[in-house]
Amino acid sequence: MIPVYRKAVTGILAATFALAVTGSAVAPALAADPGVTDTEIVLGGTHPYSGPASAYGNIGKGIGAYFSYVNDRGGVNGRKIKYIDKDDGYSPPQAVQIVHQLVEQDKVFAIFDTLGTAVNTAIRPYLNQNGVPHMFVATGASTWGKDYQKFPWTIGWQPDYQAEAALYAQDILQNHPKAKIGVLYQNDDYGEDYNAGLKRGLGKHQEMIVKMASYETTDPNVSSQVSTLKAAGCDTFMIFATPKFAIQSMVAAAQQSWHPTTYLNNVSAAVPFMNAASKAGGPAAVAGVISTIYLKDPANHARYAGDAGMKFYNEIMAKYLPTADKDDGNYLYGVSIGYTMVDVLKRAGKDLTRKKVMDIATNLVEKDNPLAYPGVVIRTSPTFRYPITQMITARWLATDWSPTGLLVDTRSMTMAENK
Amino acid sequence: MHDLAQQIVSGLATGSIFASMALALVLIYRSMGVINFAQGELAMFSTYVAWQLVQMGVPMWGAFFITIVVAFAGGVLLERLVIRPVERAPQLTLVIVTLGLFTAINGLAGWFWGYVVKPFPTPFPTTPLQIGGVAFSAQDVGVIVVSLVTLGLISLFFQKTKLGLAMRAAALYPDQSRVLGIRVGWMLALGWGLASVVGAISGIMIAPVVFLDPNMMQSVIVYAFAAAVLGGIESPIGAVVGGLILGVVLNLLGTYVEAIGNELRLAAALAIIVAVLVIKPSGLFGRATVQRV
Numbered sequence: 146m147i148p149v150y151r152k153a154v155t156g157i158l159a160a161t162f163a164l165a166v167t168g169s170a171v172a173p174a175l176a177a178d179p180g181v182t183d184t185e186i187v188l189g190g191t192h193p194y195s196g197p198a199s200a201y202g203n204i205g206k207g208i209g210a211y212f213s214y215v216n217d218r219g220g221v222n223g224r225k226i227k228y229i230d231k232d233d234g235y236s237p238p239q240a241v242q243i244v245h246q247l248v249e250q251d252k253v254f255a256i257f258d259t260l261g262t263a264v265n266t267a268i269r270p271y272l273n274q275n276g277v278p279h280m281f282v283a284t285g286a287s288t289w290g291k292d293y294q295k296f297p298w299t300i301g302w303q304p305d306y307q308a309e310a311a312l313y314a315q316d317i318l319q320n321h322p323k324a325k326i327g328v329l330y331q332n333d334d335y336g337e338d339y340n341a342g343l344k345r346g347l348g349k350h351q352e353m354i355v356k357m358a359s360y361e362t363t364d365p366n367v368s369s370q371v372s373t374l375k376a377a378g379c380d381t382f383m384i385f386a387t388p389k390f391a392i393q394s395m396v397a398a399a400q401q402s403w404h405p406t407t408y409l410n411n412v413s414a415a416v417p418f419m420n421a422a423s424k425a426g427g428p429a430a431v432a433g434v435i436s437t438i439y440l441k442d443p444a445n446h447a448r449y450a451g452d453a454g455m456k457f458y459n460e461i462m463a464k465y466l467p468t469a470d471k472d473d474g475n476y477l478y479g480v481s482i483g484y485t486m487v488d489v490l491k492r493a494g495k496d497l498t499r500k501k502v503m504d505i506a507t508n509l510v511e512k513d514n515p516l517a518y519p520g521v522v523i524r525t526s527p528t529f530r531y532p533i534t535q536m537i538t539a540r541w542l543a544t545d546w547s548p549t550g551l552l553v554d555t556r557s558m559t560m561a562e563n564k
Numbered sequence: 565m566h567d568l569a570q571q572i573v574s575g576l577a578t579g580s581i582f583a584s585m586a587l588a589l590v591l592i593y594r595s596m597g598v599i600n601f602a603q604g605e606l607a608m609f610s611t612y613v614a615w616q617l618v619q620m621g622v623p624m625w626g627a628f629f630i631t632i633v634v635a636f637a638g639g640v641l642l643e644r645l646v647i648r649p650v651e652r653a654p655q656l657t658l659v660i661v662t663l664g665l666f667t668a669i670n671g672l673a674g675w676f677w678g679y680v681v682k683p684f685p686t687p688f689p690t691t692p693l694q695i696g697g698v699a700f701s702a703q704d705v706g707v708i709v710v711s712l713v714t715l716g717l718i719s720l721f722f723q724k725t726k727l728g729l730a731m732r733a734a735a736l737y738p739d740q741s742r743v744l745g746i747r748v749g750w751m752l753a754l755g756w757g758l759a760s761v762v763g764a765i766s767g768i769m770i771a772p773v774v775f776l777d778p779n780m781m782q783s784v785i786v787y788a789f790a791a792a793v794l795g796g797i798e799s800p801i802g803a804v805v806g807g808l809i810l811g812v813v814l815n816l817l818g819t820y821v822e823a824i825g826n827e828l829r830l831a832a833a834l835a836i837i838v839a840v841l842v843i844k845p846s847g848l849f850g851r852a853t854v855q856r857v
Contacts, residue, residue, distance in 0.1 A: 200680050361830060400701045426690065427691075
């Protein structure tokens with residue numbers, strides 16, 4: 146970003162701080178919870194429709210499409226869902242401001258699927274002070290599951306980054322016990338979460354990590370970092386990056402004739418990204434890369450040709466987002482998480498309160514999410530709030546992800562860690 | 565030693581990205597005396613035009629030349645429609661207008677083409693090259709060569725043609741030029757057209773490396789500012805040399821200076837801007853600054 150903006154951002158930050166102080170004086174909802182009438186449930190959300198993470202804006206559109214689908218079939222227990230979804234530009238101060246508006250002016254019943262670790266960290270205290278459900282946030286930071294006692298109104302959804310990285314560590318210990326690991330990570334909470342998980346997974350074998358190189362989201366490319374890891378003699382490459390930098394790093398490795406065993410974090414492993422890397426760096430850049438899967442992949446037409454869930458997704462996309470590129474996994478993520486939200490609202494019944502919805506969300510066993518990877522169950526308890534803990538490692542074979550081994554549940558591992 | 569050579573080579577490759585963008589910044593500065601904050605976004609938009617052409621089946625180099633024509637027309641049009649009305653306004657107004665353009669063009673590109681990162685075909689071969697164990701790609705060499713050729717053509721244009729001379733005159737002495745029969749307004753429009761062309765070339769060269777998305781230039785443009793200031797904001801040669809130096813220096817600082825590391829790369833670039841402005845405001849290749857009156 147251009148430095149001129151920094152000042153503006155600080156200004157907004159100061160303004161929102163002032164708002165936050167006055168805003169917290171607003172009394173929590175009394176008897177009837179806001180946002181629910183006989184005919185309507187109002188939900189609020191924010192997504193980055195502009196700014197550096199705007200590719201994820203399609204998640205919001207996927208949710209919108211699914212809610213339209215549900216509404217056209219009579220809604221949830223007779224009520225239509227009204228989803229007020231706004232652009233936060235991936236900026237925490239902006240998100241804080243919008244969430245205040247959603248809660249105080251639009252009187253939403255719950256905040257659903259706000260995206261990004263920084264954004265959700267910024268809005269979490271306010272929502273918890275006011276007892277507004279802060280549900281199924283679109284980020285895999287471990288804090289959503291870990292800090293539930295302090296923030297009981299907040300819950301995540303996707304697998305947490307630490308568990309994912311720990312899974313890679315297990316794979317390394319099993320299949321490459323002599324690996325010399327080089328890590329490329331984004332220098333913020335997101336990257337640090339992965340690093341923590343990797344170290345935890347390696348346990349007493351942490352010395353296997355030979356070199357760690359960080360990048361900033363302001364860097365134009367990461368070829369220098371890749372050379373550093375190569376020069377350090379690493380033969381195993383962990384990529385804990387956002388999509389653009391992940392693509393760049395795979396291409397850079399190929400161009401420097403470095404062919405390590407590569408592990409790529411799930412967030413950056415969508416098929417279009419792999420194709421992009423393959424096109425730019427040649428097929429060798431992506432051959433055999435290892436990642437994880439927990440949702441179905443809409444770009445993998447062959448694997449899901451006869452799949453009922455994928456058919457359901459394609460129908461929704463064809464009807465409600467006909468011009469969108471349905472191969473983009475972000476839409477599928479949106480439909481899938483929208484399904485969980487509607488599921489929870491349905492189970493909460495006709496007599497809807499915020500507290501009841503949180504109770505359902507934290508006592509959930511959802512086995513039929515049509516877009517979760519086959520076998521993945523979305524499961525929570527009041528003391529274990531990591532809805533998706535199952536993943537399967539997969540290897541990139543020419544044109545798609547091919548699952549290797551079995552579905553692994555990181556639940557017990559995360560439980561042990563949190564004790 | 566081998567690692568050092570690799571870092572220098574990859575620094576040159578990154579530096580050539582900064583250089584090509586800095587060149588476009590310098591061109592606008594020379595013709596109007598302002599920094600165009602929308603320069604990167606214009607380049608990004610042109611790159612999308614090229615991408616669209618390739619998608620429609622136009623061969624890569626064909627798309628390249630069509631895009632250049634489109635970019636030139638677009639640059640001229642933008643100057644006529646948006647900049648012209650505020651041409652005589654204070655510099656700050658111009659800067660704000662270019663900032664507005666920045667946001668508008670970014671949003672427009674997102675609206676047309678979406679925000680998903682797209683691969684952009686490289687016009688060069690993709691097989692990695694090696695000399696003495698140092699790896700680089702044809703793409704890296706290509707970007708440097710194309711930047712140098714662009715620089716050469718621009719220098720020729722400004723030094724050897726009547727039109728180039730008229731453009732320089734219009735920028736430096738608008739009133740006198742008018743008396744001599746130079747159509748100053750059109751010279752400015754031409755300047756925008758040219759800068760837009762250089763930006764388009766730069767975008768097409770950069771996109772295979774940083775990948776195409778509406779925000780692709782935002783990480784590049786700050787470094788391009790630094791490169792332009794380092795080389796001398798008035799000097800096309802300075803922009804190219806400044807870009808290459810910046811690329812190499814940042815890589816070396818990031819790799820070998822523990823205190824800076826990869827974390828403070830951007831800060832180091834900004835420190836270079838400040839240092840140059842304090843110690844030698846005209847940059848490495850600039851002459852004493854000329855104020856636009």
